[in-house]
Amino acid sequence: MENVKGYVEHIIYRNNENGYTVMNMVSGQEEIICVGMFRTIDQGETLQIDGNYVEHPVYGRQLKVESYQIAAPDDVISMERYLGSGAIKGIGEALAARIVKMFGEDTFRIIEEEPELLAEIKGISERKAREIAVQMEEKKDMREAMVFLQKYGISGALAMKIYNTYGMSVYGVLRENPYKLAEDISGVGFKIADEIANKIGIHTDSDYRIRSAVLYVLLQSSAEGHVYLPEDILLRRASELLEVEEPAIEPQIANLAMDKKVVIKMPRPEEDKGRKIYAASYYYEELNCAKMIHDLNVSISPEDGLLPSEENNINDRIRAIEKEQGIELDELQRKAVLESVKNGLLILTGGPGTGKTTTINTIIRYYAGENLDIFLAAPTGRAAKRMTETTGYEARTIHRLLELSGAVLEENKRAKFEKNEENPLEADVIIVDEMSMVDIHLFQSLLKAIMPGTRLIMAGDINQLPSVGPGQILKDLIDSRCIPVVMLQKIFRQAEESDIVVNAHAINRGKQIELNNKSKDFFFLERNDVGVIYKHMIQLICEKLPPYVGASAYDIQVLTPMRKGSLGVEILNGILQEYLNPPDKSKEEYEAGEGVYRVGDKVMQIKNNYQLEWEVVSKYNIPIDRGMGVFNGDIGIIKEINDYAQEIIVEYDEHKRVTYPFHQLDEIELAYAVTIHKSQGSEYPAVIMPLLTGPKMLFNRNLLYTGVTRAKNCVTILGSRQTVNEMIANENQNKRYTSLCERIEELSSL
Numbered sequence: 001m002e003n004v005k006g007y008v009e010h011i012i013y014r015n016n017e018n019g020y021t022v023m024n025m026v027s028g029q030e031e032i033i034c035v036g037m038f039r040t041i042d043q044g045e046t047l048q049i050d051g052n053y054v055e056h057p058v059y060g061r062q063l064k065v066e067s068y069q070i071a072a073p074d075d076v077i078s079m080e081r082y083l084g085s086g087a088i089k090g091i092g093e094a095l096a097a098r099i100v101k102m103f104g105e106d107t108f109r110i111i112e113e114e115p116e117l118l119a120e121i122k123g124i125s126e127r128k129a130r131e132i133a134v135q136m137e138e139k140k141d142m143r144e145a146m147v148f149l150q151k152y153g154i155s156g157a158l159a160m161k162i163y164n165t166y167g168m169s170v171y172g173v174l175r176e177n178p179y180k181l182a183e184d185i186s187g188v189g190f191k192i193a194d195e196i197a198n199k200i201g202i203h204t205d206s207d208y209r210i211r212s213a214v215l216y217v218l219l220q221s222s223a224e225g226h227v228y229l230p231e232d233i234l235l236r237r238a239s240e241l242l243e244v245e246e247p248a249i250e251p252q253i254a255n256l257a258m259d260k261k262v263v264i265k266m267p268r269p270e271e272d273k274g275r276k277i278y279a280a281s282y283y284y285e286e287l288n289c290a291k292m293i294h295d296l297n298v299s300i301s302p303e304d305g306l307l308p309s310e311e312n313n314i315n316d317r318i319r320a321i322e323k324e325q326g327i328e329l330d331e332l333q334r335k336a337v338l339e340s341v342k343n344g345l346l347i348l349t350g351g352p353g354t355g356k357t358t359t360i361n362t363i364i365r366y367y368a369g370e371n372l373d374i375f376l377a378a379p380t381g382r383a384a385k386r387m388t389e390t391t392g393y394e395a396r397t398i399h400r401l402l403e404l405s406g407a408v409l410e411e412n413k414r415a416k417f418e419k420n421e422e423n424p425l426e427a428d429v430i431i432v433d434e435m436s437m438v439d440i441h442l443f444q445s446l447l448k449a450i451m452p453g454t455r456l457i458m459a460g461d462i463n464q465l466p467s468v469g470p471g472q473i474l475k476d477l478i479d480s481r482c483i484p485v486v487m488l489q490k491i492f493r494q495a496e497e498s499d500i501v502v503n504a505h506a507i508n509r510g511k512q513i514e515l516n517n518k519s520k521d522f523f524f525l526e527r528n529d530v531g532v533i534y535k536h537m538i539q540l541i542c543e544k545l546p547p548y549v550g551a552s553a554y555d556i557q558v559l560t561p562m563r564k565g566s567l568g569v570e571i572l573n574g575i576l577q578e579y580l581n582p583p584d585k586s587k588e589e590y591e592a593g594e595g596v597y598r599v600g601d602k603v604m605q606i607k608n609n610y611q612l613e614w615e616v617v618s619k620y621n622i623p624i625d626r627g628m629g630v631f632n633g634d635i636g637i638i639k640e641i642n643d644y645a646q647e648i649i650v651e652y653d654e655h656k657r658v659t660y661p662f663h664q665l666d667e668i669e670l671a672y673a674v675t676i677h678k679s680q681g682s683e684y685p686a687v688i689m690p691l692l693t694g695p696k697m698l699f700n701r702n703l704l705y706t707g708v709t710r711a712k713n714c715v716t717i718l719g720s721r722q723t724v725n726e727m728i729a730n731e732n733q734n735k736r737y738t739s740l741c742e743r744i745e746e747l748s749s750l
């Protein structure tokens with residue numbers, strides 16, 4: 001058996017499900033290909049490996065890993081990693097390697113005390129050497145902390161995030177309770193914190209560890225959309241994570257409740273599940289929303305309702321608007337307008353083509369005729385843009401409506417808005433579209449900024465996938481039966497006009513649809529071979545669809561259920577990038593992780609970042625508008641890659657340019673293909689969906705419905721007829737544990 005120490009230079013392949021990894025390790029002067037099972041490892045980490053060399057028939061000599069430990073890196077390696085991490089502007093990985101090769105253990109001393117010697121290295125002028133020395137001096141504290149963190153196997157970019165969060169208190173946090181990292185820093189989960197704790201010597205059943213795991217499980221479950229977890233599920237998940245028996249965990253849940261970190265609620269009599277456990281902030285968010293909804297939900301009571309003459313008046317006005325617009329509303333649509341006048345709150349819901357937009361337009365015109373101030377908003381930039389186009393009135397994102405301040409709230413690191421309970425929106429009527437995408441956090445912020453007396457009208461389609469964030473607001477509001485709802489039923493868009501609409505409704509009702517190539521806007525191509533699907537997809541995007549739908553290849557969107565697998569986002573993006581934006585000498589590139597970014601690539605921001613700055617520049621490069629906030633699902637194009645400044649510039653809708661330092665690239669990914677979940681609220685001229693096989697939990701009716709309704713002019717499904725039919729039949733929507741409905745009902749029954 002061989003024992004080798006080295007650092008992970010490059011992960012060539014990794015199966016995240018079972019941990020099987022192929023990687024390139026550097027040990028002294030030697031490069032070794034290692035294969036084996038690894039839990040979590042990162043490039044740059046130092047490992048001590050036991051294993052045997054084997055000769056692979058194709059790949060040659062490899063070290064087959066039997067066991068391994070993460071080891072403290074040699075100082076020289078830590079220094080090289082630090083220099084190459086992006087911490088010092090002007091030094092990338094290649095230059096860092098050259099510097100450390102030349103000066104070895106003396107590297108930092110030379111940079112600090114004799115920086116002029118750096119100029120002997122190719123690529124470093126005397127001026128650059130001086131700049132590096134100044135930066136090194138300025139960042140001395142940070143550097144020491146980074147080297148300290150890297151001794152615990154924490155890679156460069158993450159170490160920087162940790163340092164930026166804690167500053168010099170990082171040493172204390174790590175020694176006393178490394179599990180705090182999992183609470184405070186995105187990118188650090190319980191598992192990484194646990195590995196660090198393990199190295200420091202914190203015991204497996206320590207209270208800190210169990211409590212951290214319970215909070216971590218609740219937080220993780222919020223990423224699945226839950227606001228709380230039933231106690232049995234929480235205990236099971238925590239026990240699996242900790243490898244500790246459930247009885248040892250239970251008392252810590254009670255302790256967390258005493259500390260007000262979690263809230264425990266009893267089930268309602270009709271429920272068969274046990275107690276409900278909430279992360280405290282989530283419980284109060286729902287409770288606050290319920291209270292605010294309750295305050296806004298004023299209506300003209302039936303006893304002192306409108307006089308017949310008043311109601312006639314309203315109806316006359318609605319009719320006048322219909323005439324003006326050259327339409328005749330159906331009964332439900334008219335009822336929606338009337339209800340919006342009679343109530344402080346209204347929910348308007350219905351499937352595609354049922355006339356929601358037409359109704360909203362009438363409501364807008366009604367209030368505009370009364371000279372009232374109307375604000376329109378939607379959860380995403382794309383949805384807001386669409387609302388502007390269909391209503392002719394300016395619609396903003398909810399974030400913009402609430403005036404995102406760029407700061408984050410201390411207590412929960414969420415967006416801080418200028419508009420809130422102290423500085424509410426000065427509107428008479430607020431109409432929000434695509435409510436199915438609003439999560440509990442955004443809903444709370446929105447409600448805080450609305451005074452009783454302002455009308456709130458919420459429109460959306462409950463059959464769309466629920467929001468990415470926790471909660472299922474629209475569904476809970478409707479289920480509470482405490483708020484006026486108008487559910488539009490009739491499909492106005494005619495069958496000969498759009499099979500997309502007709503099929504979407506059929507899917508929603510669980511009815512099979514015609515899967516063939518005969519429609520004008522809904523195509524199905526039975527293809528059961530992945531390679532053939534790739535080929536057709538490329539042909540459709542590059543040749544056939546652009547002229548057919550009158551859009552560019554860039555606007556044609558591939559939507560897929562999964563991230564992993566041969567038809568998952570990751571592999572599809574690699575393939576589509578090769579065809580749609582192939583390598584070219586004139587296009588700068590940057591290798592990040594397992595892929596490459598290239599100028600011209602279509603990319604997507606994958607999380608909300610309220611502090612990311614954007615600017616719009618004139619053609620002479622002079623900034624003409626500036627702001628903050630780039631959001632989950634925003635799609636843009638890479639305009640520049642600057643190796644020297646170590647940054648990428650992405651241009652989003654409305655020419656908003658955002659600069660990402662290389663170490664922040666974990667916030668974007670290629671977007672030639674995106675998951676159906678991420679596509680919510682967006683509409684594309686044409687959608688291509690490869691649907692071959694996948695897990696039953698995921699491949700359900702809701703997902704297919706959401707994918708199909710993203711397309712404006714054309715849907716093409718490539719794949720298996722059986723899979724599509726099974727999806728339509730599969731009602732199995734993942735259950736979300738939320739309780740806004742319950743909180744509203746409680747308040748209404750008081």
Ligand SMILES: Nc1ncnc2c1ncn2[C@@H]1O[C@H](COP(=O)(O)OP(=O)(O)OP(=O)(O)O)[C@@H](O)[C@H]1O
Pocket residue numbers: 327328329330333350351352353354355356357358359492493
């Ligand atoms: N009362 C009506 N009489 C005749 N046509 C109508 C009526 N209401 C809506 N329509 C027409 O039906 C089509 C769909 O309506 P609309 O766009 O308002 O629906 P929607 O629910 O907003 O659809 P989507 O969510 O798919 O955008 C439009 O062409 C619209 O002009």
